[in-house]
Amino acid sequence: MAHSAINVFFAGNNFSRILQGLWTSVWIAGASLIIGLILGTLLGILRTLPNKIIRFILRLYLEFFRIVPTIVLLFLFYYILPRTFHINWPASWMAVLAFSLWVAAEFGDIVRGALESVPLVQKESGLALGLSRVQLLRYVLLPQAVQLELPATINLATRVIKTTSLLMMISIMDVVAIGQQIIEANNQKYPTAVFWIYGLIFFLYFIIDYPLSKWSKQLAAKQNR
Amino acid sequence: MTKEVLRVEHLNKFYGDWQALHDISFTLHQGEVLTLLGPSGSGKSTLIRCLNGLEDFKSGAIYFKGQKVETNSKNWQELRQKIGMVFQSYDLFPNFTVLENILLAPVKVQKRPEEEVKTEALRLLKRVGLEKYVNSYPRELSGGQKQRIAIVRALAMHPEIMLFDEVTASLDPEMVRGVLQIVTDLSQVDHMTMIIVTHEMNFARQIADQVLFLENGKILENTPGEEFFKHPKTNRARGFLTSMDF
Numbered sequence: 001m002a003h004s005a006i007n008v009f010f011a012g013n014n015f016s017r018i019l020q021g022l023w024t025s026v027w028i029a030g031a032s033l034i035i036g037l038i039l040g041t042l043l044g045i046l047r048t049l050p051n052k053i054i055r056f057i058l059r060l061y062l063e064f065f066r067i068v069p070t071i072v073l074l075f076l077f078y079y080i081l082p083r084t085f086h087i088n089w090p091a092s093w094m095a096v097l098a099f100s101l102w103v104a105a106e107f108g109d110i111v112r113g114a115l116e117s118v119p120l121v122q123k124e125s126g127l128a129l130g131l132s133r134v135q136l137l138r139y140v141l142l143p144q145a146v147q148l149e150l151p152a153t154i155n156l157a158t159r160v161i162k163t164t165s166l167l168m169m170i171s172i173m174d175v176v177a178i179g180q181q182i183i184e185a186n187n188q189k190y191p192t193a194v195f196w197i198y199g200l201i202f203f204l205y206f207i208i209d210y211p212l213s214k215w216s217k218q219l220a221a222k223q224n225r
Numbered sequence: 226m227t228k229e230v231l232r233v234e235h236l237n238k239f240y241g242d243w244q245a246l247h248d249i250s251f252t253l254h255q256g257e258v259l260t261l262l263g264p265s266g267s268g269k270s271t272l273i274r275c276l277n278g279l280e281d282f283k284s285g286a287i288y289f290k291g292q293k294v295e296t297n298s299k300n301w302q303e304l305r306q307k308i309g310m311v312f313q314s315y316d317l318f319p320n321f322t323v324l325e326n327i328l329l330a331p332v333k334v335q336k337r338p339e340e341e342v343k344t345e346a347l348r349l350l351k352r353v354g355l356e357k358y359v360n361s362y363p364r365e366l367s368g369g370q371k372q373r374i375a376i377v378r379a380l381a382m383h384p385e386i387m388l389f390d391e392v393t394a395s396l397d398p399e400m401v402r403g404v405l406q407i408v409t410d411l412s413q414v415d416h417m418t419m420i421i422v423t424h425e426m427n428f429a430r431q432i433a434d435q436v437l438f439l440e441n442g443k444i445l446e447n448t449p450g451e452e453f454f455k456h457p458k459t460n461r462a463r464g465f466l467t468s469m470d471f
């Protein structure tokens with residue numbers, strides 16, 4: 001009976017396996033975002049310094065991560081780097097590493113842009129009060145930059161979450177990979193399982209990403225007012 | 226004889242190849258008010274910004290209380306705690322409340338106890354009639370109110386000199402008087418040493434002990450206040466006063 005294909009969720013431990021896959025995706029995205037945002041803030045600050053060499057190197061770094069497709073990045077970190085440098089980390093850590101460096105590159109650019117768009121007179125009045133460069137950054141520039149960069153940051157987060165669907169390419173059992181296993185295993189019994197499983201995965205991604213994307217749009221609209 | 230607070234000697238300032246200030250020299254004594262007048266583009270802002278290190282200069286020297294100012298950023302940071310400045314644009318930090326704006330530098334830079342600074346901040350706010358806005362954010366205030374708070378914020382550092390660069394130029398006319406009154410009080414009640422750039426000629430005449438008249442980056446006149454307005458020495462200054470309806 002085709003319509004009872006929904007039972008595929010409840011066959012064996014399928015449902016808990018899907019949730020487990022989802023958790024894998026979520027923690028990899030979460031860890032990458034946390035590491036990437038911290039690293040990216042530092043990169044963004046460095047990119048506002050007058051030193052031309054630092055700025056040039058960081059610019060190259062950004063362009064590299066922007067141009068190379070994420071899937072290639074994952075292959076690079078999973079197949080090539082471990083072999084060249086004899087690193088023996090689990091695939092999920094390599095994924096976190098690759099994603100963190102990607103997030104850091106993109107977020108660094110967001111931070112740089114936000115810092116640069118804080119009005120000059122804010123910086124000057126901070127200096128005129130005797131604040132040091134570090135105090136100026138900490139109390140005046142970064143707090144104002146955070147406001148400006150929030151929509152772009154949330155947007156980046158939704159992209160990272162979406163991109164976790166590529167994790168199966170480096171044999172990480174993320175939610176998509178597990179979904180496919182279930183579909184293949186149940187092909188005989190539930191031929192339409194494919195719709196249900198992908199439907200569920202779609203739904204799971206949607207309930208995570210949609211509120212984020214909505215939030216970022218709201219913030220952006222508020223800022224443009 | 227009052228004490229000398231600031232002395233500028235033969236200061237030359239360039240933007241690229243172009244010379245913005247030519248051989249500027251003057252002296253400012255304790256409690257004196259120096260007014261910088263001159264047409265737009267004459268270099269008033271440039272000069273006042275050189276005095277607290279927001280602009281560098283090519284040659285010449287600045288002496289603060291007889292000591293030559295070493296123009297490195299560390300030293301300027303020290304000195305700016307003694308030289309307050311208020312700008313034309315209302316420059317409060319939008320991410321902080323009024324009180325936080327005032328507390329920031331005294332507490333973080335001068336490391337003074339927060340409670341002590343807070344008491345002082347409230348007293349200063351009362352003095353400018355804004356004590357009820359202590360917990361407001363800058364966006365909730367009018368331009369005139371923001372400008373008064375910017376003055377309070379600078380005063381909370383206990384500066385020995387205050388620099389004012391056209392602090393009323395962006396204000397609605399009805400706001401101007403209140404801000405100028407505060408500056409006048411600072412001179413008359415507190416005997417604050419000040420350098421003021423303004424286009425308000427009545428105010429300048431009333432408050433100036435000394436007028437520097439600038440044009441094209443040069444000092445054309447350095448005259449006691451009253452005399453500048455009664456008997457300007459140069460045709461340029463006369464023309465300027467006429468053009469300002471004075």
Ligand SMILES: Nc1ncnc2c1ncn2[C@@H]1O[C@H](COP(=O)(O)OP(=O)(O)OP(=O)(O)O)[C@@H](O)[C@H]1O
Nearest residue numbers: 240241245263264265266267268269270271272391
């Ligand atoms: N950052 C800069 N780079 C190059 N030139 C500048 C810069 N800042 C000011 N100038 C030039 O220096 C000259 C003096 O400018 P300044 O702002 O000091 O004039 P001002 O007397 O304050 O004029 P206003 O009354 O309009 O404020 C002007 O010709 C201006 O164009």
Ligand SMILES: [Mg+2]
Nearest residue numbers: 269270271391
């Ligand atoms: Mg000016």
